[in-house]
Amino acid sequence: MRFVSDLWRILRADKGALVGGVIVAIYCLVAIFGPVFVKVSNDQDANNAYLPPSWTHPLGTDSLGQGVMSQIIVGARPIMIVGVLAAIITIFIGVLLGLLSGYAGGLTDSVIMRITDVFLTVPGLPLIIVLAAVIHTTNPFILACILSITAWAGLARAIRSQALSLRSSDFVEAAKLQGVSMGNMVGRQLLPNVGPYVAIHFLLAITGAIYAEVGLFLLGVAPIAGTNWGIMINLAMSQGALYTTDSAFYLFSPMAAIVILQVAFVFFSRALDSVFNPRLRVQ
Template sequence: MPDLLRTFLRNRKAAIGLAIVLAYVVVALVAPLIAPFDPIARVGRPHQAPSAEHWLGTTRMGRDVFSQLIWGTRTSLMVGIVAGLIVTAIGTAIGITAAYFGGLVDNVLNFFTNVVLVLPQLPLLLVLAAFLGQVGPWAIALIIGLTSWAWGARVTRAQAMSLKTRDFIQASAMIGEPTWRMILVEMLPNLLSIIGFNFIGSVIFTIITEATLEFLGLGSPLALSWGTMLYNAQTASAIMVGAWWEVLAPCAAIVLIGVGLSLMNFGVDEIANPRMRTLGNVAKALRIEKRLLRQRMQEANQ
C-alpha cells in the first residue's frame, strides 16, 4: 500500500487532483470553525455585493454566500462520497461474482446489469425524486447509488474476466483455494485500479447530478448544498438583478472539485494502463529531447 501511494503521488495529475480534493475535505471537516457567519441567518442587506465583510456577497435574504458555500461543501461531498461508495460496492460485487462463477450466474447478473444500463439515467432520477417529493441529501445519495452502478459492474466484470484467465488464478483454483479467498485475496487486489477509477467517476457524477436535482427543486430546501444555493439563486432571479456572485460561487465550487477528481481519474488511468504510461514516458522523453536540442542550438549560436 505505501508503494502504491508513492506511485500515485509521483504522477503529477494525480497529485494535483488529490491536493484539490483534500482541500475540499478539510473545508468540509472544519466548516463550523472557518465559516464567518451562520449560513441561514440574516447578516447583511439583500443582494449585497462582495466586500471585506462579506467576501462573496449576500443572498436575497441577506445571508452570507461564503458561509453557505463552506457548509454546502460538507453536504455535497457527503452525498458524492456516500453514493460513490454504494455504486462502487454494488458494481464491484456484481462484476466479480458474474466473472468468477460464469454460466447461469453470469447470464442472470449480466441481463440484470443490461436492463439497468439501458434505462435513461437522468429521467429515471427525476421521476424517482419527483415521486418521493422533496428529498434530503441522504435520500438523494441512496437514489443515485442504487440506480448508477451498472456501468461500473460492466467494466469490473470485463476486467475480472480477463484476470480470471491469468496463470496465478488458475494455479490457485487447481490447489483448491476456497471461493471467498479466490475473490477477496487473489482477484480483488488486482482490480483496485479499476475500482478506484469507478469510485472517483461515481463521485463526480453524483455531485453534478445532486446539484441538478436540487437546482430543479427536487431536493429539500432545508438542506444547504451547492445545488440548493443554485436553486435559491434561480428563484431570487439573481442574474436578472445583477447578483452574479450567488451563481458564480457554487458553480465555481462544482467545477473545481470536478477538475480535482478528473485529474485523479486521469492519474489512476495512467498508472494502471501500461499503454497510457508508455505514451506518457514517450511524451516526457520528447520534451527532454526538445529541451536539449534547444540548449545545443543556443550554445552553437553563442
C-alpha cells in the same frame, strides 16, 4: 508505500495533477471542518441584500443579507457526503456483481448480465428525478441510493470483462487446484487485480453523483432544507438571478465551486491513471 512514492513522483512531474490533488484535499478539509468553524447566520437584513464582494463578505450576500462565502463553506459537507456515499454504493454493487458474474459464469453470469442490461437501458436521469420527487427525503444515505440506482451497471459490465480475462490466468488456476472457495477467489485473487480501475472509477463516480445531486436540488424535486450548493443555485434562480445582475455572485459562486471540484477530480484521476499505467506517465 510504493504506491505513495509513485503517486508523489507523478504529482511532482504533472503540475495539473498536483493542483488537482491539492484542490480535492482542500475541499475535503472544508467539508469536514468548515461547518465546525463557520456558521450561517440566521439574521436577516434586507438592507444588505445582494451586496458585492467585500472584506466582510468576500463573495457578497444573498437576498437575506447573509454571506455567500459562509454558505459555500457550510454547503460543501452535505454535497460531498452524498457524493462519496453514492460512489461507494456504486462501486460496491458494480464490483461485486461484475466479479461474481465473470468468475461464476453459466446461469449466474446470464442472470446478472440480463439484470445489468435492464439498468443500462433505463433512462437514469428521469428515473432519479422521479424517485427523488416521490421519496422526497433529505437523508444522505437514501439520496445516495437514489443517485446510484443505475450508475453501477456500466461498472459491473466492465469488471465482468476483466474478471473473464483473469479467470483463465495461471494464479487463478493454481488457486482452484488448492481448493480456494469462490468468496476467497473473488475477494483475494480477482479484486486486487481490478483495484486500479476501481480507484479511478471511484473518483469519477463522485463527480457524477455531485452533478446529479445538485441537479435534483436545482429542479426542486429534493426538499429545500439546510444549506448546500444545489439549494443555493435553486434559490438564486427562483429570485431571478438570470434576469438581474444583483444576485450574480449568489448564483455563480456555488456553480464555480462545483466546476472547480469537478476539474480537480479529473486532473487527480489522471495522476492515479499514470500510477497504475506506467505507459501514460509524463516523461
